[in-house]
Amino acid sequence: MDILRAIDNMHGPVFLLAYGAFVAAVIAIVALAQRLRDPTRGLPPPLVPSSPDPYEIAFLRGGKNEVTRLAIFELVGKGHLHVLAPGKEPKDWQVDRSSGSLGQSCDGTSIQRRVFGAVQKPTKAAEIFSGGVPDQLDEYLTPYDARLKEEQLLANADMVARGRRVYVGGLGLMAAPGLFKLATALAEHRGNIFFLVVMAVIAVSVYSGAASPPRTTARGRAYLRSLQLAYASTERSKESSLGTRESSPTRLPEPSISGSSSPGLAVAAAPVVLLPAIFGFEVLEGTSFDPLKQMFSQGSRGGSGCGAGCGGGCGGCGGCGG
Amino acid sequence: MYGASIGQLPAVGVGLGFRRPYLADIFQHRESIDFLEIIADHYLEPSRKTEEELGLLAQHFTLLPHGLNLSIGSAEGIDAGYLQKMARLVRKIDPPWWSEHLGFTRAGGMHIGQFSPLPYTREAIEVVCRNVDRVKRVIDAPLMLENITYMVSLPMAEMTEGDFLAEVVERTGCGILLDVTNLHINAINHRFGPQDYLGRLPLERIVQLHFAGVEAQDGLLIDSHAQPTGPEIWDLLQTVLARAPVRGMILERDENLPPVEGLLDELRRARDMGREAGRWQ
Amino acid sequence: MAIERTQAFLACLYTDGYFRRCFFSDPQAVGKTFGMSEDEVRGLADLSARQVNFFARSLQRKRLRAVQKLLPLTSVALGEGFSRLFFQYLDNGAAGGINKHYQDAICFGTFLRQLARTDEVDPDWSVDLAGYEAAEVEMSSPSRHWKFCRSRYTVDALSEGLASGTLPPHTRALVLSLWWRLRSGERVRRLSVALPRVIGKTGVGDDPVEGGPVLGVGGAEIRRELRLPSK
Numbered sequence: 001m002d003i004l005r006a007i008d009n010m011h012g013p014v015f016l017l018a019y020g021a022f023v024a025a026v027i028a029i030v031a032l033a034q035r036l037r038d039p040t041r042g043l044p045p046p047l048v049p050s051s052p053d054p055y056e057i058a059f060l061r062g063g064k065n066e067v068t069r070l071a072i073f074e075l076v077g078k079g080h081l082h083v084l085a086p087g088k089e090p091k092d093w094q095v096d097r098s099s100g101s102l103g104q105s106c107d108g109t110s111i112q113r114r115v116f117g118a119v120q121k122p123t124k125a126a127e128i129f130s131g132g133v134p135d136q137l138d139e140y141l142t143p144y145d146a147r148l149k150e151e152q153l154l155a156n157a158d159m160v161a162r163g164r165r166v167y168v169g170g171l172g173l174m175a176a177p178g179l180f181k182l183a184t185a186l187a188e189h190r191g192n193i194f195f196l197v198v199m200a201v202i203a204v205s206v207y208s209g210a211a212s213p214p215r216t217t218a219r220g221r222a223y224l225r226s227l228q229l230a231y232a233s234t235e236r237s238k239e240s241s242l243g244t245r246e247s248s249p250t251r252l253p254e255p256s257i258s259g260s261s262s263p264g265l266a267v268a269a270a271p272v273v274l275l276p277a278i279f280g281f282e283v284l285e286g287t288s289f290d291p292l293k294q295m296f297s298q299g300s301r302g303g304s305g306c307g308a309g310c311g312g313g314c315g316g317c318g319g320c321g322g
Numbered sequence: 323m324y325g326a327s328i329g330q331l332p333a334v335g336v337g338l339g340f341r342r343p344y345l346a347d348i349f350q351h352r353e354s355i356d357f358l359e360i361i362a363d364h365y366l367e368p369s370r371k372t373e374e375e376l377g378l379l380a381q382h383f384t385l386l387p388h389g390l391n392l393s394i395g396s397a398e399g400i401d402a403g404y405l406q407k408m409a410r411l412v413r414k415i416d417p418p419w420w421s422e423h424l425g426f427t428r429a430g431g432m433h434i435g436q437f438s439p440l441p442y443t444r445e446a447i448e449v450v451c452r453n454v455d456r457v458k459r460v461i462d463a464p465l466m467l468e469n470i471t472y473m474v475s476l477p478m479a480e481m482t483e484g485d486f487l488a489e490v491v492e493r494t495g496c497g498i499l500l501d502v503t504n505l506h507i508n509a510i511n512h513r514f515g516p517q518d519y520l521g522r523l524p525l526e527r528i529v530q531l532h533f534a535g536v537e538a539q540d541g542l543l544i545d546s547h548a549q550p551t552g553p554e555i556w557d558l559l560q561t562v563l564a565r566a567p568v569r570g571m572i573l574e575r576d577e578n579l580p581p582v583e584g585l586l587d588e589l590r591r592a593r594d595m596g597r598e599a600g601r602w603q
Numbered sequence: 604m605a606i607e608r609t610q611a612f613l614a615c616l617y618t619d620g621y622f623r624r625c626f627f628s629d630p631q632a633v634g635k636t637f638g639m640s641e642d643e644v645r646g647l648a649d650l651s652a653r654q655v656n657f658f659a660r661s662l663q664r665k666r667l668r669a670v671q672k673l674l675p676l677t678s679v680a681l682g683e684g685f686s687r688l689f690f691q692y693l694d695n696g697a698a699g700g701i702n703k704h705y706q707d708a709i710c711f712g713t714f715l716r717q718l719a720r721t722d723e724v725d726p727d728w729s730v731d732l733a734g735y736e737a738a739e740v741e742m743s744s745p746s747r748h749w750k751f752c753r754s755r756y757t758v759d760a761l762s763e764g765l766a767s768g769t770l771p772p773h774t775r776a777l778v779l780s781l782w783w784r785l786r787s788g789e790r791v792r793r794l795s796v797a798l799p800r801v802i803g804k805t806g807v808g809d810d811p812v813e814g815g816p817v818l819g820v821g822g823a824e825i826r827r828e829l830r831l832p833s834k
Contacts (some may be wrong), residue, residue, distance in 0.1 A: 230378060
């Protein structure tokens with residue numbers, strides 16, 4: 001009761017400062033707790049496979065949204081879809097069919113066929129996601145989901161439930177002083193609650209981003225990091241397999257492991273689809289697929305987020321050797 | 323004790339000298355590569371990313387560190403800092419053995435930048451023995467000494483190169499990393515028979531082999547590591563495999579890098595040779 | 604110890620061109636200045652000059668190849684002049700240690716800058732490009748936290764153009780570049796600022812010429828260098 005009286009008696013600015021510090025502490029503690037409670041911490045990641053499945057990797061990294069993006073990349077690369085850029089704003093760009101059907105050349109992947117089937121007319125990136133295209137892939141992603149949970153690369157139901165309990169508990173703890181202050185202010189007909197409301201909104205969105213139970217486990221994030229390290233040389237020489245910004249999208253080869261097209265340059269012989277699967281669409285920057293990167297960096301909000309540390313470029317340092 | 327452990331070293335098969343442009347390739351073809359030889363110097367002062375890379379490689383392959391700058395033949399002694407870093411690396415990856423070159427890269431405060439031949443004298447043998455002794459006090463893992471190519475025949479020799487190497491390994495207990503390509507190059511450039519050289523060596527101490535392509539430059543052969551392995555090297559490999567209880571072979575390729583399939587073909591051929599000679603399954 | 608002296612002598616012979624030339628023209632004199640005994644000098648006098656020179660050249664080529672990889676754009680800019688200037692740098696003493704190739708690249712950049720004060724390095728902007736690339740090499744060391752570099756030309760434009768195989772218009776300008784990383788091992792960030800045009804001692808200004816450089820005085824020479832059609 002002393003605490004409640006103290007909160008009630010605090011002047012507005014003082015309360016906001018103290019509450020801000022309290023919120024930051026709760027967010028940090030809950031985010032840390034979500035990580036520390038991960039039972040896969042310290043477990044070695046699986047070995048890098050000889051023939052990684054790019055769609056499984058994309059699903060691990062970013063869920064069905066990422067799988068959808070990857071399928072579109074591959075369809076553009078094989079010439080079945082193309083990018084229309086009617087204006088300067090990438091959010092207005094569209095993908096459209098280049099051909100009426102996939103025929104036999106699509107290597108038979110159901111995911112690509114389903115995504116191709118969903119693009120019946122010029123479609124913006126945002127429309128692909130708001131139109132439920134990723135949801136149409138659920139049946140194909142269930143085996144990935146099961147396997148990744150079995151390998152402890154994705155959080156299983158038990159981990160998710162525990163993580164949610166921590167999340168909800170932290171949210172309650174974080175909200176309590178603010179709600180109490182809000183309630184007393186309203187009861188006393190005080191109207192100066194604007195900053196409190198703004199702080200609450202910001203706090204909840206930051207909390208959701210930082211303290212949500214991660215979808216990927218520590219082992220899963222370590223595995224993604226292994227893949228990024230293993231394919232770092234491919235990422236560094238991406239222009240040789242993905243073309244440069246000035247050229248049309250490079251026609252992707254049929255998925256088979258093949259040697260470099262440039263005899264004197266030992267570019268890693270990785271199926272090029274692995275690049276966006278492992279590093280995300282950011283890797284397409286500066287390549288002939290740059291328009292896709294620009295389109296989808298704005299058009300794919302929501303969906304299954306992946307915990308901090310997965311996705312994104314591998315990085316380097318200023319273009320020098322090493 | 324050091325010498326006795328040579329006979330207990332495991333057979334590791336046929337591997338590749340690790341070069342970063344092939345990083346993704348080696349994961350895609352892991353079943354065709356038995357182990358990797360890493361250039362130790364790249365990992366002695368590692369960045370965080372290099373440490374991660376080393377950890378990733380160690381998780382997937384047996385790694386053998388191969389040093390470049392220990393300068394085991396330097397009369398002024400071993401660089402203590404370099405030795406400590408090498409010891410740390412060896413402790414971290416726990417290899418079945420590690421290797422360096424029988425030569426010197428440093429003298430009189432100068433870094434030569436390449437392996438230079440030692441004078442084949444008793445005094446030089448004492449220097450090497452003293453340095454190896456110091457190394458063994460710090461690094462437990464068995465050390466293999468590699469024969470280098472040399473352009474300069476030092477005139478003060480008291481014995482042949484083969485005799486020199488033989489006495490060094492007998493006295494230090496080290497094993498031999500026989501670079502078959504280097505042997506061929508030296509034999510051609512300095513006009514001696516490789517069989518005579520092999521006849522001088524304690525063959526039971528040959529633990530590992532290096533092989534690579536050769537190139538001619540200004541009328542001499544050089545170890546550019548820039549070409550496919552040639553027929554004379556394959557013949558020499560077959561001879562050595564038949565006579566010495568080799569545990570591992572490494573293909574070296576540094577320049578003019580081909581698609582990885584070319585290297586894998588060479589590894590397959592070397593593996594078959596070793597299998598026929600009964601060196602591994 | 605005789606072998607210690609012999610090795611130091613050999614190291615000098617392999618790495619110092621002037622020492623090597625002196626020795627083979629007068630082994631006795633050079634050997635004595637090195638503190639060698641008569642017997643030692645007699646032994647070393649039998650060294651084959653051809654073999655020693657071949658080895659020395661191979662050492663130089665090895666270092667040259669390594670530095671060309673670390674300063675690729677400078678190598679393109681200087682063309683055949685790169686190897687000539689690099690061998691000149693080696694003759695003045697070379698770097699050593701685990702990271703000697705990185706040190707060579709950095710020191711070669713400094714060498715070019717010093718050389719440009721007294722001798723002409725052609726093209727002039729290659730000196731600034733070398734400094735720029737050498738700065739990037741320095742920053743490749745994960746423990747290095749910041750590096751500042753000043754250039755007399757728009758090195759960004761030069762780098763991009765050379766990397767894509769063309770030579771774009773470049774201007775003489777005071778370009779300040781700062782590289783930094785907040786924590787060891789972190790990705791490096793760079794900021795380059797070209798300050799307003801500087802009218803230099805030669806009194807040249809910046810007149811943009813289509814497809815060409817911007818010097819007034821000396822512009823004709825530069826147009827020839829780029830094989831541009833004359834105005």
